[in-house]
Amino acid sequence: MTLEMDAPQAERKLPFYMRGNYAPVQDEIESFDLKVEGRVPDGLDGVYLRNGPNPPAGKGVPGHWFMGDGMLHGLRLGGGKAHWYRNRWVRTRALEGARMRDEFGTTDRTVGVANTHVVPHGTSIYALVESSFPTRVSPDLETLGTTNFGGKLDSAFTAHPHICPETGEMHAFGYDWKAPLLVYFVIDKDGNYIQREEIAVTGPTMIHDFAITRHHAIFMDLPVVFDIERAMAGTMPYAFDDAYPARLGILERGRPASETRWISVKQNYVFHVSNAYEEPDGTIVLDVARYNELWRRDSGKNFDPAFLHRWTVKPGATVATESRIDHRAIEFPRIDERLTGLPYRYAYAPMNPDETAERELDFSQLARYDLKTGVRTHRDFGVQAMMSEFVHAPKHAEAAEDDGWLMGFVYDKARDTSDFWILDAATLETQARVLLPRRVPQGFHGSWCPGV
Numbered sequence: 064m065t066l067e068m069d070a071p072q073a074e075r076k077l078p079f080y081m082r083g084n085y086a087p088v089q090d091e092i093e094s095f096d097l098k099v100e101g102r103v104p105d106g107l108d109g110v111y112l113r114n115g116p117n118p119p120a121g122k123g124v125p126g127h128w129f130m131g132d133g134m135l136h137g138l139r140l141g142g143g144k145a146h147w148y149r150n151r152w153v154r155t156r157a158l159e160g161a162r163m164r165d166e167f168g169t170t171d172r173t174v175g176v177a178n179t180h181v182v183p184h185g186t187s188i189y190a191l192v193e194s195s196f197p198t199r200v201s202p203d204l205e206t207l208g209t210t211n212f213g214g215k216l217d218s219a220f221t222a223h224p225h226i227c228p229e230t231g232e233m234h235a236f237g238y239d240w241k242a243p244l245l246v247y248f249v250i251d252k253d254g255n256y257i258q259r260e261e262i263a264v265t266g267p268t269m270i271h272d273f274a275i276t277r278h279h280a281i282f283m284d285l286p287v288v289f290d291i292e293r294a295m296a297g298t299m300p301y302a303f304d305d306a307y308p309a310r311l312g313i314l315e316r317g318r319p320a321s322e323t324r325w326i327s328v329k330q331n332y333v334f335h336v337s338n339a340y341e342e343p344d345g346t347i348v349l350d351v352a353r354y355n356e357l358w359r360r361d362s363g364k365n366f367d368p369a370f371l372h373r374w375t376v377k378p379g380a381t382v383a384t385e386s387r388i389d390h391r392a393i394e395f396p397r398i399d400e401r402l403t404g405l406p407y408r409y410a411y412a413p414m415n416p417d418e419t420a421e422r423e424l425d426f427s428q429l430a431r432y433d434l435k436t437g438v439r440t441h442r443d444f445g446v447q448a449m450m451s452e453f454v455h456a457p458k459h460a461e462a463a464e465d466d467g468w469l470m471g472f473v474y475d476k477a478r479d480t481s482d483f484w485i486l487d488a489a490t491l492e493t494q495a496r497v498l499l500p501r502r503v504p505q506g507f508h509g510s511w512c513p514g515v
């Protein structure tokens with residue numbers, strides 16, 4: 064008997080997020096004047112940034128996919144060209160080995176892996192992870208340091224803030240397993256922290272995203288609850304709890320937290336909101352990628368499939384009506400964000416090619432939902448493809464919804480490298496395929512940052 068393993072055997076022993084295209088890359092590179100098939104649209108002038116976990120060698124295997132140190136991948140587009148690609152770790156204190164909580168339980172929110180999203184607002188670009196303060200980064204992927212908005216931010220900061228297209232405000236929240244459990248706050252268009260409300264949730268749940276409408280903020284207090292045993296084991300410290308009441312909290316924007324209305328929904332979990340809006344009669348519509356359950360204690364699954372659902376809350380209702388929009392598994396839905404919080408028609412999401420949805424988060428098709436007609440179309444990248452989220456950019460400032468581009472990375476297993484694709488949002492046809500000098504690991508979220 065030998066304790067040595069051959070390389071494929073050793074790889075199989077690693078968790079899924081350290082294998083295949085989930086595995087991190089260990090170098091930082093840049094490449095200029097990239098080869099393009101087709102043509103980068105002249106209207107795209109800016110930087111596409113995307114974040115994701117990328118644990119460096121030497122720090123050991125993280126306890127969960129969500130816990131690896133963040134790495135940005137960026138692509139500079141302009142003048143019909145792809146000028147450069149580069150990747151950089153977000154140079155956080157966590158990357159240097161600092162710990163967010165000390166032995167006395169004190170939390171230092173300047174420490175965080177900054178691995179989940181990268182969001183421009185005003186003159187700043189923030190790399191975000193939901194445990195910690197935002198980390199400001201430059202358009203060329205350099206790390207500028209954390210911010211607490213002049214000392215006013217005293218909580219964690221979600222990786223999913225939402226920017227109101229009408230006011231320019233960035234609405235956000237932070238959650239924790241210690242009180243205050245949920246803090247909602249607003250950053251105005253100039254970067255000032257202008258409102259702070261403590262929302263009275265039932266218990267310490269994992270709250271990954273939320274929604275805004277023209278007049279409301281909507282919180283998802285769902286039954287994935289803090290679990291001390293998991294915390295001690297060094298993995299994500301949350302587990303599904305059938306006894307925990309699933310509720311939506313609806314608060315009118317600008318009003319105190321005490322006015323939050325609580326709406327019951329069926330047991331479920333949601334990481335990501337597609338969008339929310341108000342009907343003329345005050346009905347609130349919220350579209351989400353909904354899981355029946357997540358991280359049940361006796362389940363060996365990493366993720367159940369998520370399906371696009373619509374919750375509808377009538378004025379005065381205490382229960383949300385739920386309908387499933389599609390039977391195909393999707394995640395990471397994005398929209399034309401000029402319509403964040405407003406009536407919208409189209410959503411775009413990576414879709415599982417397997418009708419039985421047994422491949423978990425293994426996406427190789429991009430779905431385009433017309434929520435008015437109920438028609439889904441899709442673009443198939445083929446059996447060798449593994450894709451991540453695609454982001455929408457309007458073709459020009461006055462362009463109609465759907466008159467835009469969709470962009471994102473697709474990994475090609477056969478070539479062991481990735482391409483950056485730009486598709487027409489309406490037809491899903493290829494506008495440009497940018498050939499990259501490397502594979503880009505499966506990641507989380509990105510943004511198109513125009514004009515930077």
Ligand SMILES: [Fe+2]
Binds near residue numbers: 222223334508
């Ligand atoms: Fe997310």
